Amino acid sequence: xxxxxxxxxxxxxxxxxxxxxxxxxxxxxxxxxxxxxxxxxxxxxxxxxxxxxxxxxxxxxxxxxxxxxxxxxxxxxxxxxxxxxxxxxxxxxxxxxxxxxxxxxxxxxxxxxxxxxxxxxxxxxxxxxxxxxxxxxxxxxxxxxxxxxxxxxxxxxxxxxxxxxxxxxxxxxxxxxxxxxxxxxxxxxxxxxxxxxxxxxxxxxxxxxxxxxxxxxxxxxxxxxxxxxxxxxxxxxxxxxxxxxxxxxxxxxxxxxxxxxxxxxxxxxxxxxxxx
Amino acid sequence: xxxxxxxxxxxxxxxxxxxxxxxxxxxxxxxxxxxxxxxxxxxxxxxxxxxxxxxxxxxxxxxxxxxxxxxxxxxxxxxxxxxxxxxxxxxxxxxxxxxxxxxxxxxxxxxxxxxxxxxxxxxxxxxxxxxxxxxxxxxxxxxxxxxxxxxxxxxxxxxxxxxxxxxxxxxxxxxxxxxxxxxxxxxxxxxxxxxxxxxxxxxxxxxxxxxxxxxxxxxxxxxxxxxxxxxxxxxxxxxxxxxxxxxxxxxxxxxxxxxxxxxxxxxxxxxxxxxxxxxxxxxxxxxxxxxxxxxxxxxxxxxxxxxxxxxxxxxxxxxxxxxxxxxxx
Numbered sequence: 157x158x159x160x161x162x163x164x165x166x167x168x169x170x171x172x173x174x175x176x177x178x179x180x181x182x183x184x185x186x187x188x189x190x191x192x193x194x195x196x197x198x199x200x201x202x203x204x205x206x207x208x209x210x211x212x213x214x215x216x217x218x219x220x221x222x223x224x225x226x227x228x229x230x231x232x233x234x235x236x237x238x239x240x241x242x243x244x245x246x247x248x249x250x251x252x253x254x255x256x257x258x259x260x261x262x263x264x265x266x267x268x269x270x271x272x273x274x275x276x277x278x279x280x281x282x283x284x285x286x287x288x289x290x291x292x293x294x295x296x297x298x299x300x301x302x303x304x305x306x307x308x309x310x311x312x313x314x315x316x317x318x319x320x321x322x323x324x325x326x327x328x329x330x331x332x333x334x335x336x337x338x339x340x341x342x343x344x345x346x347x348x349x350x351x352x353x354x355x356x357x358x359x360x361x362x363x364x365x366x367x368x369x370x371x372x373x374x375x376x377x378x379x380x381x382x383x384x385x386x387x388x389x390x391x392x393x394x395x396x397x398x399x400x401x402x403x404x405x406x407x408x409x410x411x412x413x414x415x416x417x418x419x420x421x422x423x424x425x426x427x428x429x430x431x432x
Numbered sequence: 433x434x435x436x437x438x439x440x441x442x443x444x445x446x447x448x449x450x451x452x453x454x455x456x457x458x459x460x461x462x463x464x465x466x467x468x469x470x471x472x473x474x475x476x477x478x479x480x481x482x483x484x485x486x487x488x489x490x491x492x493x494x495x496x497x498x499x500x501x502x503x504x505x506x507x508x509x510x511x512x513x514x515x516x517x518x519x520x521x522x523x524x525x526x527x528x529x530x531x532x533x534x535x536x537x538x539x540x541x542x543x544x545x546x547x548x549x550x551x552x553x554x555x556x557x558x559x560x561x562x563x564x565x566x567x568x569x570x571x572x573x574x575x576x577x578x579x580x581x582x583x584x585x586x587x588x589x590x591x592x593x594x595x596x597x598x599x600x601x602x603x604x605x606x607x608x609x610x611x612x613x614x615x616x617x618x619x620x621x622x623x624x625x626x627x628x629x630x631x632x633x634x635x636x637x638x639x640x641x642x643x644x645x646x647x648x649x650x651x652x653x654x655x656x657x658x659x660x661x662x663x664x665x666x667x668x669x670x671x672x673x674x675x676x677x678x679x680x681x682x683x684x685x686x687x688x689x690x691x692x693x694x695x696x697x698x699x700x701x702x703x704x705x706x707x708x709x710x711x712x713x714x715x716x717x718x719x720x721x722x723x724x725x726x727x728x729x730x731x732x733x734x735x736x737x738x739x740x741x742x743x744x745x746x747x748x749x750x751x752x753x754x755x756x757x758x759x760x761x
Contacts, residue, residue, distance in 0.1 A: 163554045170543050253503045254538050259526035260555055269540070428505040428519060430443065 164268040171271050182273065189277045193226065196348065197285070211352040216292040217381055218349060223286030225348050225373035228309060230278030232316040238270035243324040244334030252427060262424065263321070295380055304402060308376035311409035315372050316344075318409075322416035328423030344369045350378065351390060364391070371408050375401055433607060433639045434477040434500065438509030440663075441470040441495050469495040471663035472509070477656075479606075482633045482640040484654035484671070486647075488758055492663040493643040497611050500641070501531050514606050527556060530600035530638075534612035537592050538599065539584045545595045546580050549602065556603035563602065570598040573628050590621035597625060601632060608632070610642040614649055626652050647750040659757050667757050674753060679722075683746040684730055686716040689739040699733065 175182050200222060204215040213221075246252040255262045297305060323340050327333035343362075346354065347369040354360050363370040378386050384398035447463040448454065470492040477483050487493050498504040500511055502518035502525050510517060518525040531538070539548045553563045571577055574594040579587055587595065593613065600608065610629070614622045630653055633640050642653060650657060650671060657674060659667035667674070688694075694711045699718075707720040716738070718730055731743065 159554050159557070163551050166543070166547050166551050167540075170547060174542060251536065253498070254536075256503045256522060257501050257526055257529070257531045257538075258555055259523045261523075425505075428503070 160264060160268065164271070167268055168271045171273065175273060185274050186277050189274055190281065193278060193281045197222070197281075211350060213350050213352070213381075214293075216289045219285055219289035220293055220295070220381070221350050221373060221377050222348050223282050223284070223289055224377050225344070226278050226282030227286060228282075228312040228316065228372055229344060230275045230280075230282055231309075232313055232320075233275030233278055234272050235275075236267060236317060236320060237272035237275070238266050239320050239324050240334060240337065241270070242266055243320075243327050243337045244332055247327045247427065248332045256428075263420070293381070297380070301380065304379075305376070307402065308379075308405060311405050312372035312376065314409040314413045315368055318412040318416035319367060319369075322419045325416070325420040325423035328426045340367060343367050344372070347373050350374060360390070365408075368408050368412060371405050375405055433479040433481070433514060434475075434641070435512040436473055436475050436496075436500075436509075437511070439470055439473040439496070439499060439506050439511050440468060440508040441492075441499060441504060442507040443467045443469055468663050470499070470506075470660075473660070473663070473665055475658055475665065475668060477639060477641065479639055480633070480637040481656055482629070482654045483642070484650035484657045485641055485643045485660070486645070486650065486657065486754065487643075487660040491660050493660065494611055495663075496660070497531075497609050497641070497643065501529060501609055502526065527603065528606050530603070530605035530608045532593075532596050532600045532608075532610045532613050534593065534610070534615040537584060537596050539592070539595055541585045542583055544581045544583050545576065545587075548584065548595070548599060552599055552602050558603050562604070566602055566604065567598075570601060573631065574598050574624065590617050593617060593621065593625060597628065601638075604636065605638065607639045607641070610640065612643055612645070614644060614646055622646075622648075629653050647754060651750055659754065661758060666760070675750070679748050679753065681719050681748060682722045682727065683748075684718045684720075684727065684734075685744045685746065686718075686734055686738070686740050687742040688714045688716065689741050690714055692738055694738070699737070700730075 200215075200218060203210070204218070208214070210218060242252070246255075255265050258265060319340060320337065323333055323337040325333075326336055330336070346359070346363055351360060351363060351370050351374040354363070360370075363374075378390075379398065379401045382398075384396060384400075443466070444464045445467050447458060447461055447465065449457045449461075473492075473496060485493055485496065495504065499506050500513055500518055502522040505519040512518075513525060514528045516525045516528070518529075539545065540551070543551070549567060552558075553560075558566070571580065574597060576595060576598055579591050579595075582591075584592060584595065597613065608629075613629070614625055617625065626649060629640060629642070632638050633653070640653070642649065644650065654671055657667070657669065657671050658665060669677075694716060699709050699716075700707050705721075706724050707718065710717045710719075716734065718734070720730060727745065734740065
């Protein structure tokens, strides 16, 4: 583990140097991301000047969902960006082979090779919105609430990770899966808002069970904002204890994570068999 | 050290049709042919040997290397490197081997050479003392000092190759796989790399397996040669044996002073297999079996009968030898 961070830090240091070298490039990327964040924020603002609430959620509550989802998306963006490069190019140009001749885990190797500073923009904006909204809503987490929140964040990151890994693994069959990955990844946009606003049965269940982005941010925040009756309205079944939500989120994340590892391993085997 | 037995690799090649219409057609067709990239390969390499693994483009060299390094899984048969099956014990095997691909660097594009080396130290768990002494040795051997702090993307091909080669040796691998390590390099760098390979092979008993199209690499580095064609082994033997076996003939070419007439085939009285004389304009070419004739006799015979302007003596080179093997199939 220590070894991993030592290697990781070597890449991070280098990326900072590159950042300084290409200041303008970084600044532009940073600004572009910021603009897209702020524009989403402005859309929410615009919607709420017309109506007071969406599907029982007040403006501040919606902001809480938005901020929280940005934080997780941003963290994922920071540490897990090289998987995009892998999906687009590594199988196509054969450089995936380089990972296979090293005595360390391939996924670890992929992750440590790149540290994406752009993601900090998302995290910072997410944090500001989250804490602003949290204060306005009057949400107090306390110790056990904070621990639960950390658990939820880890689960959310696991889901992002699982979805990206599984879609990246598709490139072992299709040679390049960057396009596919970005289509799937963009589905996360839906989860910037509470799931209740999507009345479409398929969309709702897609986001819970198939591409469980709803597990990333909707269920965690709804857990803190609502009582157990919300479970019934969304999932269609009723549990007396809302703590069931913690179990549900944990189990779905674990399932998806192991499922995506499985696809990944099958894909690597296939790469071993065909070489491209 | 390396054991290859019945090793085969088959690829499915889906049938493709020409043009856009053809592309659509091949999308729905599932016809394929099986291409045997490596076909029932058997050989054995001892510790400390340096082996040239050669063949024409597409003969299956790289596929074999990929199976021995754990990148590809064979369709049939097996190979063992240092007692391990590489594609089953990928990570353990990776610690025992060093790999260099001449066509593709394995260093990190944006990092300086120095940082790449430090990361490799962590990846391979190299103890600090070993790392330090090894790095010092390699820096000197390959002259890395002048570009040690330069990012890899700014290096010339020759510098990149030297850095790549050093990187593959940091963890003191027992076996070194070199896939076209001298491709595209200038004479000086080639020389540097070759002597470095030889040095490592001799001083550390590192087993070396090398593919190349430059036969000078083989002559200068290898003790043994394996020639493959169409995935099959067509020759295996020591480089010295190979030279002896094929290097039977010598060629002497005489340039005559103008105005002399030569009566053909009257020069030497021997069966035509042992010696041949070809007369062309002002040139006489004599090809003879080297263990049946002395070159001095040939030269003096010709000199006694004609006035000669120039003499050149040619030996069959490695290239002719290997060409003969390639074409023999």
